[in-house]
Amino acid sequence: MKQTIQGILNSLRTFIVEHRYEETPILTAYVDVDSTDQDNRRERPAWLIELKNEAKRLEEKHGPDAIVGRLAKRTWADTEEKIMSHLQQSKPQGRSLVIFTDHEDFLTVDLPVNMPTKLFYGAPQLKPLLFALDSHKKYMVALFSEEETKILEVFLTAPLDEVRVQTGAAGGTSLRPGSRTSRTQASDRRDLDSERRVVKEAAEEINDYFLADSEIEHIVFGGNLKLAHAVKNALHATVYASVVTIEPIAFESSNNEIAEAVKKIADQQELAHDLALVNELVSRRHACGTAVLETQGVMLALEQGQASKVVISVPIDTDKFDQILVKSLLNNCEIEFLHGEAAQRLNEFGGVAAQLYYSGR
Numbered sequence: 001m002k003q004t005i006q007g008i009l010n011s012l013r014t015f016i017v018e019h020r021y022e023e024t025p026i027l028t029a030y031v032d033v034d035s036t037d038q039d040n041r042r043e044r045p046a047w048l049i050e051l052k053n054e055a056k057r058l059e060e061k062h063g064p065d066a067i068v069g070r071l072a073k074r075t076w077a078d079t080e081e082k083i084m085s086h087l088q089q090s091k092p093q094g095r096s097l098v099i100f101t102d103h104e105d106f107l108t109v110d111l112p113v114n115m116p117t118k119l120f121y122g123a124p125q126l127k128p129l130l131f132a133l134d135s136h137k138k139y140m141v142a143l144f145s146e147e148e149t150k151i152l153e154v155f156l157t158a159p160l161d162e163v164r165v166q167t168g169a170a171g172g173t174s175l176r177p178g179s180r181t182s183r184t185q186a187s188d189r190r191d192l193d194s195e196r197r198v199v200k201e202a203a204e205e206i207n208d209y210f211l212a213d214s215e216i217e218h219i220v221f222g223g224n225l226k227l228a229h230a231v232k233n234a235l236h237a238t239v240y241a242s243v244v245t246i247e248p249i250a251f252e253s254s255n256n257e258i259a260e261a262v263k264k265i266a267d268q269q270e271l272a273h274d275l276a277l278v279n280e281l282v283s284r285r286h287a288c289g290t291a292v293l294e295t296q297g298v299m300l301a302l303e304q305g306q307a308s309k310v311v312i313s314v315p316i317d318t319d320k321f322d323q324i325l326v327k328s329l330l331n332n333c334e335i336e337f338l339h340g341e342a343a344q345r346l347n348e349f350g351g352v353a354a355q356l357y358y359s360g361r
Contacts (some may be wrong), residue, residue: 006214008109012126013329015100015107021123021326024102028125029054029083030115033094040061048084049118056082059120098129100147112136113157126325127266127316134337138215142206143223144231145251149202150223151209152255153216177282189206199227205233210239218242218269220262222249244269276344277311281346281353289359294350295320302327307354313343321352 019026030291031047032040039046070228086106090097096117101107111132129130138163139154221228226247235243249261284291292301301307302324309359310328312321329334333354338346346353 008133009329011107012124012129013099014331015105016326016330017126019102019105021102024123026082026124027079027099027103027294028120029101030096030118030125030128031087031099032096032114032117033087033092034114036095047117051083051119052080054117054119058121061211061214062121076182085097096132112155123322123326125322126329127321128298129317130325130335131314131337137266138213139266140206140210140213140216140219140230141161141249141258141262142202142219142221142231143249143251143253143258144202144227145223146223146227147169149205149231150251151206152258153261154220156263193197197232199230199234200244202227202231203236206231206261207236207239209281210242211236216242216259218244218266219246220249220265221246222253223251246287271340271342274338274346277336278342278345278353281311282349284355287352290356291353292356293353295324295352298324298352298354299327301354301356302331302333305331306356306358307331307333307353308357309336311336311338311353311355313338313346314352316351324352 006336008147016026029051031051033047034040065342072109082103083101086108087097088098090108092110094112096111096113096115098111098115099106099120109129111129113132113135115128130252135157137156141154143150143152162350198312208221217339221232221243224246224329225246232240232243232246247261247263247265249258251259281291281293283291292298292307298307298310307328310324312324312331312335325335343351
């Protein structure tokens, strides 16, 4: 994604604060503009028809006089025309996009996943956006051989079950600079010094690469396993903690093979993380009171500024968490979504929980 996730959240937070949605309702438009869809390549694209149908649905639901503009009263026709014009000017880069507008100002975010075209009016609708950002994960893969280090970026998109691999960087330094068969203690020492130097340089390269990209969540090492372990042990502490596994992925593996291996690792990593998180929240609630469960407790924690992290199970079938998501964003809380088995566990407690800065007891 060209826009960083933190940058998106910061922009959205500023937009919501400045535009006071309680006084001037926000129109939220999710539009599926995927150019790979044949129906979107027509002279009259599918997203245009869907958007017009959505505008008609909202007008029937809220009435023709429901729109309150910040500077002047607007009609649904005005709103539809303004969104169309904005879409044509913004030149979407993702598979879909979301627009937040008070009918004067616009905030537009390109999304890497397909979202059904839909309009909302009132509180900003954050669920699809936050879920899309949560579903798009970036892994860094470093494969080692005796000649070079190969760095790749692997993008995982959960709803589509897609994986994309692209080359991040590559470099090469020989670990065995000599080709002589005759060995001496001096040459062995030189080779050992050379190997240490190459490990140090590879670790520095990976440190710089990871720390310069806030979107990378985890690192996977592969290739020469001895080198991989040596480089891992030479990493900066923050980078070291992000290495989730060292796998026997051959240096010569194709992108498809690497993608398949990383997806399997990511699925296992997510399941373990989600289960550990929900179990920790339940334990914190009972043991020391530094977590709350269910909607009422989470809302109270947000209103009192106690919540540091809000956790919600997906899929979200209702609008009951809209205000929780808006308040979480405004309070700069971390937001996580739980999937599968962990989501089912959290659903036993209302599908939402919050981790607190301190005990609410």
